[in-house]
Amino acid sequence: MQLGIVGLPFSGKSTLFQAITRTHLDAAAVGKTDAHVGVVKVPDPRLDRCAAIFKPKSTVHATIEFVDVAGLKKGATGTAQFTTSFLSAVKNNDALIQVVRLFHNDAVPHPDGSIEPLRDIATFESEFILSDMAILESRIDKIRKQVPRSHDEQAKKELPLLEKCLALLEAEKPLRNEDLSPEELHLLKTYQLLTVKPMLIALSLDESQQAVMDQEIARVAAAKAGPRTRVVAFFGKIDMEMSELSGEEARLFMREYGIRESALDTLIREAYALLGLQSFLTVGEDECRAWTIRAGMTAQEAAGVIHSDFVSKFIRAEVVHYDHFIAAGGSFAKAKEAGHWRLEGKNYVVKDGDILNIRHS
Ligand SMILES: Nc1nc2c(ncn2[C@@H]2O[C@H](COP(=O)(O)OP(=O)(O)OP(=O)(O)O)[C@@H](O)[C@H]2O)c(=O)[nH]1
Ligand SMILES: [Mg+2]
Secondary structure, three states, X not given: OEEEEEEOOOOOHHHHHHHHXXXXXXXXXXXXXXXXXXXEEOOOHHHHHHHHHHOOOEEEOOEEEEEEOOOOOOOOOOOOOOOHHHHHHHOOOOXXXXXXXXXXXXXXXXXXXXXXXXXXXXXXXXXXXHHHHHHHHHHHHHXXXXXXXXXXXXXXXXXXXXXXXXXXXXXXXXXXXXXXXXXXXXXXXXXXXXXXXXXXXXXXXXHHHHHHHHHHHHHHHHHHOEOOEEEEEEEHHHHHHHOOXXXXXXXXXXXXXXXXXXXXXXXHHHHHXXXXXXXXXXXXXXXXXXXXXXXXXXXXXXXXXXXXXXXXXXXXXXXXXXXXXXXXXXXXXXXXXXXXXXXEOOOOEOOOOEEEEEEEO
């Protein structure tokens, strides 16, 4: 999974990126047009506990790639043309994190002179909408010229969909919150539209703003949240300092500042929810590992995530839920005695936290 960090200039994107990836971008690189990519292990207490039980040779966390996407300078060109480096960095992102500035910093003033998150979100969104409109208009134009003469069935099928999407964008509605079928989303994929991507709006607060955090989230959510838009908040500066501390020190630090959750934990939890993702585990003396799948996937599909061969060779899945495994003292034998060990067929819908062992031919 890849998440792109986007937003207006000086909103706190690189601060967030450095905090969650525990990297230091040198000052010369920050704010340049290149995208920075960092791979982050998905923190997973269930996996840690299993690793403590099995003491495996290797423990493999699920990972997420974060991309610090520079490149949108508001008004730099006066049009909605994103730089090619911006578009190529964003096109593979599964979801976008739009960083919105709430922190005050006189040394780095907000480019528009004041802190107004809803204005910034609207500014950013309109750039996205205009970019998508330009793509759709030129495609619709082309199809309208060709279709009457051609037998291009694909284009004929696409035209009403593209026109519907264009009308939504003209009404300033980003496509991500619209009710598009999986088939429609699939057809749209080739156009790499920006407003289709699920979005986390991430409010960047400073430490003095803790008291207003929930209120600010609620205010922005009331105006902007939707089926595929969620609103979260984080403390960029504090998170960056925290990223240099060990686990125990970081916990004390958080308690001192009264912070409930690190930016990384918040973003991962919300991104999983936004994208409808969950995890299952495989355990053993060789390897304990967490795997990410879409909620609703069957045992056979989940087996295919482990190894594509397992789809055709799937026989049965042995299933114990993590909670039952721990309740049984970390013993499969005891979980079985308690009736919590099951043999499931290929259509079993995997649950978050299931421990699976795939039997295959
Ligand atoms: N006081 C304060 N300053 C912050 C906070 N987060 C970021 N800053 C500062 O704001 C400035 C901009 O932050 P960046 O993270 O570089 O912002 P950006 O969105 O990556 O900026 P560009 O890449 O130039 O568009 C930097 O000087 C940061 O140190 C914060 O929570 N509090
Ligand atoms: Mg930056």
